[in-house]
Amino acid sequence: MSPTSFDRRRLLQWAAATAFGTGAPLFVRAARAADIDRFPLGIASGSPRADSVVLWTRLIGADLPARVPVQWELARDEAFTQVVARGTETAEAAWGHSVHAQPRELAPSRSYFYRFTALGARSATGRTRTAPPAGASESLAFAIASCQRWDHGHFAAWRHLADESPDLVVFLGDYIYEYGPVAGRVRVHEGSGDATTLAQYRARYAQYKGDADLQRIHAVAPWIVTWDDHEVANDYANDQGQDLAPNFLERRAAAYQAWWEHMPLPLSARPVRANAQVFDRYDWGALARFHVLDDRQYRDHQACPKPGRGGSSTIDLAACPELMKPGRTLLGAAQERWLGEGLAQTDARWNLLAQQTLMAPFTWTKEGRFWTDGWAGYPVARERLLDTLAERRAANPVVLSGDVHCNYIADLKRRPGDAAPLATEFCGTSITSHGMAQDRLDAALPLNPHIRYARSEERGYMSFRLDPQRLEAALRVVSDANDPNASIRTAARYGVEAGRAGAQVG
Numbered sequence: 222m223s224p225t226s227f228d229r230r231r232l233l234q235w236a237a238a239t240a241f242g243t244g245a246p247l248f249v250r251a252a253r254a255a256d257i258d259r260f261p262l263g264i265a266s267g268s269p270r271a272d273s274v275v276l277w278t279r280l281i282g283a284d285l286p287a288r289v290p291v292q293w294e295l296a297r298d299e300a301f302t303q304v305v306a307r308g309t310e311t312a313e314a315a316w317g318h319s320v321h322a323q324p325r326e327l328a329p330s331r332s333y334f335y336r337f338t339a340l341g342a343r344s345a346t347g348r349t350r351t352a353p354p355a356g357a358s359e360s361l362a363f364a365i366a367s368c369q370r371w372d373h374g375h376f377a378a379w380r381h382l383a384d385e386s387p388d389l390v391v392f393l394g395d396y397i398y399e400y401g402p403v404a405g406r407v408r409v410h411e412g413s414g415d416a417t418t419l420a421q422y423r424a425r426y427a428q429y430k431g432d433a434d435l436q437r438i439h440a441v442a443p444w445i446v447t448w449d450d451h452e453v454a455n456d457y458a459n460d461q462g463q464d465l466a467p468n469f470l471e472r473r474a475a476a477y478q479a480w481w482e483h484m485p486l487p488l489s490a491r492p493v494r495a496n497a498q499v500f501d502r503y504d505w506g507a508l509a510r511f512h513v514l515d516d517r518q519y520r521d522h523q524a525c526p527k528p529g530r531g532g533s534s535t536i537d538l539a540a541c542p543e544l545m546k547p548g549r550t551l552l553g554a555a556q557e558r559w560l561g562e563g564l565a566q567t568d569a570r571w572n573l574l575a576q577q578t579l580m581a582p583f584t585w586t587k588e589g590r591f592w593t594d595g596w597a598g599y600p601v602a603r604e605r606l607l608d609t610l611a612e613r614r615a616a617n618p619v620v621l622s623g624d625v626h627c628n629y630i631a632d633l634k635r636r637p638g639d640a641a642p643l644a645t646e647f648c649g650t651s652i653t654s655h656g657m658a659q660d661r662l663d664a665a666l667p668l669n670p671h672i673r674y675a676r677s678e679e680r681g682y683m684s685f686r687l688d689p690q691r692l693e694a695a696l697r698v699v700s701d702a703n704d705p706n707a708s709i710r711t712a713a714r715y716g717v718e719a720g721r722a723g724a725q726v727g
């Protein structure tokens with residue numbers, strides 16, 4: 222032990238004993254403040270525009286005042302010698318001491334570095350970037366990821382993605398899982414029972430965000446985020462949980478608030494009670510428009526649930542006429558309209574739909590047997606969406622999906638019998654969450670010939686390179702999600718040529 226650290230420790234012991242009354246000398250209070258890590262959940266950035274980006278952190282500490290000023294800085298260089306913007310946000314206890322700073326009037330297509338200071342402590346430094354300006358067609362490296370169930374594995378996949386240094390991460394839902402602890406798992410959820418209250422959801426995010434690999438990927442690139450069911454509760458639909466609990470909207474309000482508190486989203490996206498506008502569009506110059514969808518908040522309840530339950534089931538079409546009822550919706554009328562407008566109003570070369578779950582039809586039997594929580598449970602709504610893509614003549618539509626813990630690549634046809642696909646779907650597997658057995662999936666694949674690739678036992682993410690001529694996908698798969706030091710490999714490569722929907726191998 223060096224004399225310096227010994228002295229420092231003695232000083233801190235003494236300072237702790239004196240409880241830091243207002244009479245404590247200034248240097249003691251400063252020493253104490255700097256000694257406490259106020260940023261154990263790391264930092265993040267997201268919602269990138271050509272002229273702005275959101276910078277996120279959340280202060281932690283039992284002794285935090287109700288309102289804490291937090292300084293942020295944004296610089297061109299990692300040493301912060303060229304600071305281009307700085308400001309102060311107030312972290313409020315009512316919003317979990319979260320910070321959502323949004324520097325504006327930034328230059329497009331630029332990398333920036335950012336950090337926070339509060340109560341004498343400084344955060345780690347993150348790197349972010351702004352989107353290209355309107356009209357620019359520079360290429361984009363991005364990844365899609367979803368479903369990072371804590372007790373199903375370690376986050377080695379995130380470390381490998383961070384090493385790839387993408388321009389952008391698109392997260393498609395299930396950032397947390399609400400489930401209580403299960404003994405004997407590779408990692409265990411903290412707390413007791415499922416998260417249902419604001420305090421419990423906050424604690425769950427804090428546990429996940431304590432992970433070093435997750436912090437690393439947040440620190441290298443901005444994220445665009447949407448959510449799925451587990452940010453609230455398994456298989457919830459609109460105002461209903463699968464357990465049909467009467468106070469579900471209170472739970473939804475708590476979960477929505479905690480989600481916003483932990484995501485790099487602007488203040489304008491802050492939920493009002495049980496309502497949050499998550500659907501949004503992001504333009505990447507003239508290259509791409511991301512249409513980010515929310516398929517949870519406005520959907521019709523799942524058709525033909527199990528007796529006395531809400532949520533999903535797997536049902537035979539013949540036994541569930543409700544499935545085909547006209548007007549059934551997954552996105553809600555307002556979001557469907559908004560999507561149609563967003564597709565019609567853009568000259569973007571590629572239209573990327575960032576959404577939760579497998580859109581391609583998937584049947585388990587020749588006669589039609591469907592899982593009702595995904596698009597398969599809302600076939601009429603899927604038809605309407607595909608019609609919209611066709612009628613609005615959306616340029617190069619590509620659907621990006623998650624949720625089902627499988628890597629799927631599919632040709633999306635406007636109608637099942639059509640010769641040519643209308644769009645291409647890349648449904649990425651989970652970071653950790655378990656998938657079904659491969660042999661079960663293999664048995665159903667001959668019934669679903671438009672599905673070009675289907676692997677349920679792969680964990681990881683999909684990396685994309687996009688330019689005006691071509692989209693290239695690499696399916697990145699970890700050696701073992703239970704191993705924090707897992708290696709990574711590319712399990713498959715697929716491409717889509719501009720002007721020609723459908724995935725090509727290689």
Ligand SMILES: [Fe+2]
Nearest residue numbers: 368395624654
């Ligand atoms: Fe999931």
